[in-house]
Amino acid sequence: MDYTKQIQDIAARLFSEGKIDVFIGYRNTGFDESQVPVLITQYGDVEKLVFSDKSVFNLTNYLKYEHTRNKRVGIVVKGCDSRALNLMLTENQAKRDRLYIVGIACEGVVDEKGVKAQNCTECVMPDAVVYDELLGTPAGKREYTVNADVKALAAKELTERTGFFEDVFSNCIRCNACRHSCPLCYCAKCCIDQESSSLYNGSNTDSSAFHALMTWSLHLAGRCVDCRNCEKACPSHLPLHLLHKQNEMVIYENFQEHLAGMVPEDRGAFYKYSLSDPDDFIM
Amino acid sequence: MSFSTYITDKAGLQKFYEAVIGKHSTYAPVENFGKYDFKKVADLKECDPDSPIAGTMSIKPLFFPKSSKILKYKATSAGTEMSETDGDPLAEKRVILGAKHCDARSLQVLDHVYKWDYLDTDYQKRRDNTVIISTRCDKAGTHCFCTSLDYDMENLDALDVAIVSGDGGKIYLQARTAKGEEFLKGMEGGLRTADSSASEEMKKQYKSFESSFRLKMNYKEINEKLQKRFESEAFEIASSNCVSCNTCAFVCPTCHCFKVSDEKIKDEGVRYKSYDSCNNVYFTLMAGGHNPRPAKYRRWRQRSLHKFVYYKERFGVNLCVGCGKCTVSCPVNISIFEVVNTVANS
Numbered sequence: 001m002d003y004t005k006q007i008q009d010i011a012a013r014l015f016s017e018g019k020i021d022v023f024i025g026y027r028n029t030g031f032d033e034s035q036v037p038v039l040i041t042q043y044g045d046v047e048k049l050v051f052s053d054k055s056v057f058n059l060t061n062y063l064k065y066e067h068t069r070n071k072r073v074g075i076v077v078k079g080c081d082s083r084a085l086n087l088m089l090t091e092n093q094a095k096r097d098r099l100y101i102v103g104i105a106c107e108g109v110v111d112e113k114g115v116k117a118q119n120c121t122e123c124v125m126p127d128a129v130v131y132d133e134l135l136g137t138p139a140g141k142r143e144y145t146v147n148a149d150v151k152a153l154a155a156k157e158l159t160e161r162t163g164f165f166e167d168v169f170s171n172c173i174r175c176n177a178c179r180h181s182c183p184l185c186y187c188a189k190c191c192i193d194q195e196s197s198s199l200y201n202g203s204n205t206d207s208s209a210f211h212a213l214m215t216w217s218l219h220l221a222g223r224c225v226d227c228r229n230c231e232k233a234c235p236s237h238l239p240l241h242l243l244h245k246q247n248e249m250v251i252y253e254n255f256q257e258h259l260a261g262m263v264p265e266d267r268g269a270f271y272k273y274s275l276s277d278p279d280d281f282i283m
Numbered sequence: 284m285s286f287s288t289y290i291t292d293k294a295g296l297q298k299f300y301e302a303v304i305g306k307h308s309t310y311a312p313v314e315n316f317g318k319y320d321f322k323k324v325a326d327l328k329e330c331d332p333d334s335p336i337a338g339t340m341s342i343k344p345l346f347f348p349k350s351s352k353i354l355k356y357k358a359t360s361a362g363t364e365m366s367e368t369d370g371d372p373l374a375e376k377r378v379i380l381g382a383k384h385c386d387a388r389s390l391q392v393l394d395h396v397y398k399w400d401y402l403d404t405d406y407q408k409r410r411d412n413t414v415i416i417s418t419r420c421d422k423a424g425t426h427c428f429c430t431s432l433d434y435d436m437e438n439l440d441a442l443d444v445a446i447v448s449g450d451g452g453k454i455y456l457q458a459r460t461a462k463g464e465e466f467l468k469g470m471e472g473g474l475r476t477a478d479s480s481a482s483e484e485m486k487k488q489y490k491s492f493e494s495s496f497r498l499k500m501n502y503k504e505i506n507e508k509l510q511k512r513f514e515s516e517a518f519e520i521a522s523s524n525c526v527s528c529n530t531c532a533f534v535c536p537t538c539h540c541f542k543v544s545d546e547k548i549k550d551e552g553v554r555y556k557s558y559d560s561c562n563n564v565y566f567t568l569m570a571g572g573h574n575p576r577p578a579k580y581r582r583w584r585q586r587s588l589h590k591f592v593y594y595k596e597r598f599g600v601n602l603c604v605g606c607g608k609c610t611v612s613c614p615v616n617i618s619i620f621e622v623v624n625t626v627a628n629s
Contacts, residue, residue: 029616031425031497036616039523057615066578067523171315173349173533173558180528181614193565195544203544204350204557233614235340235530237316 001107003051003135007076010102010133014074015043020100022067023074024059025049034112039067051076056109056117058227060085060183063094072098078106080119080227082128083261084183087223089130090265093186103128105136119228119241122147130264144252144259150245165210165243171236172209174202178230178240179216184223191215213243221247222269223260254278286458289467290477296446296454301327302470303378303416311380312339321345321379332381332416337424337611341536342379342386346393346409349533350557353543358550368553374408378466382417385429385606387442389536390415395598396539414466417442421492426607428498428620433601437489449484457485498620502591502601508627509592513584517629521622522583524615525562531609531619532560532586537602540566561585587623 011023027038027048035054039062040046058081062068073094077085082103088094105127108120120126122145127138153161179185179192192200192212199211217240224244231240251258255269255277291299303309304327311330312319319339324330352368390410397403397410420427430436439445443463447455455477458464467474512518532538542559545552559566562583567576576582594602603619610618 029618031618034616037524061526062524065527171320175529175533175558175560176563177526177528177530177612177614180526195542201544201546202542202557203546203555205546205555208546229614233526233528233530235534235612237318239316 001053006135007051008046008049011046020074021071024062025076026055053110058229064186074100076102077128078104079126080225082130083225086130086261101131103131103134105138119226146249154246169210169213170206174204174209177233181229181233217243222251225260250281286464288477288481289456289474291454307378309378309380342382343536350555353554353556355553376412378414380416382415384417384439385604387415387417388604391441392537392600415442416444418446423496426610429605430493431500432502432605447485455481505627512626515626515629517626518584519580521625522580529560529563530612533558534608534612
């Protein structure tokens, strides 16, 4: 999966036609095979752009920062990224007519060791679902699967599950890298930043970390697209997907097989209320 | 003042580790979710004192934990009662095994600020009661640049005992401070006094270590150039892909900013001191709503200049030890080495 040439050509074309102000893509770090996101603002820099199976980070995250606000943006999106983008469009965090979207029919990305990322092995939609131009051969939607770890944890008793997450989250240093790396966490003032709140209070204690992460995961329930930006960002290497995947599983089972962002104008599972909504999964 | 050097081999070193853990309250790198954290250990099997530099977190949490209690308070009809918190678990006499040289250096850097206008007694107590045993790396990590900074890596005296490998499986244990000297004297068995070839072999090991570095810079040049780059646009370009989380500061062994917050239920509460970061947009938010550093590049400028200009001006040392932990942990792999070099040469 190497679309370096195509992406460079597209970016060069867009800049020379004056269609975009900034192009969000990936560049090589230069010291090993890893890549970093790059925001390109001029024609002369397009040769920095690369794309391969090392292009891991979900770039739609950059649509929430000042560098792209009110600008015409070119962006590269893989399958999961495009689902996040669909939600951002629905939630008015990006304007479609200001975006030029280069979609990728993704074959999966790899981690530092060259092993295919876990979320890619269980990806439901590898092809970009919203794009102006698609690179690669679409593979189509796949069957929804959940890995054994998530299932095993979901089968546990509530107290046991709580204990598990308390243990995991006691390693959290509350750097908030998970939240800042999540494209769907765009609130101007996040509730877990409320210093005066007795639940979150910014004191970095184990209980504040537990409450902060639990609240965060519930705000993403029905919206998370399993791109795992959060998990890859975590300096403590916490298995945050266990939290999001459980939410996703519960929603898939209870809300007509709802998966976030699969179609344009998609509204997260919890956006609408109906009297027939199931409630037997609620604690 | 010269200190003793002892010689042993691989098996002897393991025995030494076991003896240390058996005799002292010991903190060592313990594997935790695919990386190493410093934790209290009771057995050598639990930990790996020779953990790789890239995957090991710093020893900062043992001196400046992510959150620590300052005081307790209770509101009563007669007024507010305040009391000291329970004992400090980090203040006991202890040994840190498997710290890296850069980690040890970071404490030397932090000492300046903790002993400055206000003496932080908690920090001081933790520092005085700790013996640091540190292994000198054989090879640099991808993001390491410790040898390019303003300290003598070869004869670093920020640690108490240095473990350096020599030729043919030989391992040298060298006391670097009086505390280290005393500590090694107290450890019996397995250690023999090294002969005169030790210093030469250690020099040789240092040379091979030094040649393994990918990143090299001249810190004096960086210090000088950065002084004139306050208005540089390069900060904006270099920081454009930053996601403004706090990771770099929290994992940094020298970042020491903190915030004070209360955890309270009804009329009782505890006041905590916990990590804060200048990369956080709320860091400079004032009562009344003004924020002098609302933009990302301004926060990056602060971070870079604090490390390589302001701290240097005030205390004479860089607020960076070149461990590369920030780069390893950064969600988008931003390298502080790259940023300061790009800005300095812009």
